[in-house]
Amino acid sequence: MKKLAKLLTLSKRQKFVFAVLFLSTGVFISEFLSGYYLVMSSIVLSLLTVGFLYFAVRDDIADTFSYPIFILPALFTLSFVLFYPLVPARLFTRIIITAVYAFGLYSLFLTQNIFAVSTIKTINLMRSARIVSFVLTIIVLFLLLNVAFSIRLPFYISFVVVFFFVLSLSFQSLWSYSSDKESGRQMTLLAALIALSLSEISLVLTMWPINASIYSIFLTGIFYSYSGVIHAWIEKRLFKGVLWEYLWVGFLAVLILIIFAKWGI
Numbered sequence: 001m002k003k004l005a006k007l008l009t010l011s012k013r014q015k016f017v018f019a020v021l022f023l024s025t026g027v028f029i030s031e032f033l034s035g036y037y038l039v040m041s042s043i044v045l046s047l048l049t050v051g052f053l054y055f056a057v058r059d060d061i062a063d064t065f066s067y068p069i070f071i072l073p074a075l076f077t078l079s080f081v082l083f084y085p086l087v088p089a090r091l092f093t094r095i096i097i098t099a100v101y102a103f104g105l106y107s108l109f110l111t112q113n114i115f116a117v118s119t120i121k122t123i124n125l126m127r128s129a130r131i132v133s134f135v136l137t138i139i140v141l142f143l144l145l146n147v148a149f150s151i152r153l154p155f156y157i158s159f160v161v162v163f164f165f166v167l168s169l170s171f172q173s174l175w176s177y178s179s180d181k182e183s184g185r186q187m188t189l190l191a192a193l194i195a196l197s198l199s200e201i202s203l204v205l206t207m208w209p210i211n212a213s214i215y216s217i218f219l220t221g222i223f224y225s226y227s228g229v230i231h232a233w234i235e236k237r238l239f240k241g242v243l244w245e246y247l248w249v250g251f252l253a254v255l256i257l258i259i260f261a262k263w264g265i
Helices: 002-008 012-030 035-057 067-086 091-118 126-150 155-175 181-207 212-234 240-263
Strands: none
Touching: 012 035, 012 067, 012 091, 035 067, 035 091, 067 091, 067 126, 067 155, 091 126, 126 155, 126 212, 155 181, 155 212, 181 212, 212 240
């Protein structure tokens, strides 16, 4: 009880550091697991990620519409745990992945804290937090899609999986630009449109001879273009140069798909 009372008195940053150390240890241990135990550990660690974040910011979100801040942290942990079996099983690889996870999770906790606090007072770091969150969203989407396509699910299950992941990630990304429940409903509709578009594209591409990595790079590139354009539109900076930037990313994703398709599996 004394240890729990001491934990409750920690500052918010200290709680984040404790959570990162605890979860990073869990992720490192999970890298020695496989099959059922790996899946279960990914779920447990994802739930613990949500729990630690809630424990740190619960006072800031008590009366606000802020539950989307838990989506990206949960999927961030899930993606790293499930992605590890796809890379060479070496101790050095385990250490690198755990270190990257720890750094990314701490950055993610800080950005989600900014989003939580911004609902009750103005924060000057909002733009920076949105950028960091979007970068981590792109990374998480790539890892999750890579996992989903690597296990070669039936096309109808793959469609549902892609829709769920894209909907969750696009919703939390767009939510960071909304300020209330009403605008949150608009973000939900836009997120659903993005998810439906990418799910339909993934369904068509099941006929293409491509491997999981190229598949993931392509869909992640398209997601980046769609979401980036909407972000710019919300911020009222959708100028010609910005639009062309996202169009070029989409074009590059298509080009990669075409060039590497013949070497796919």
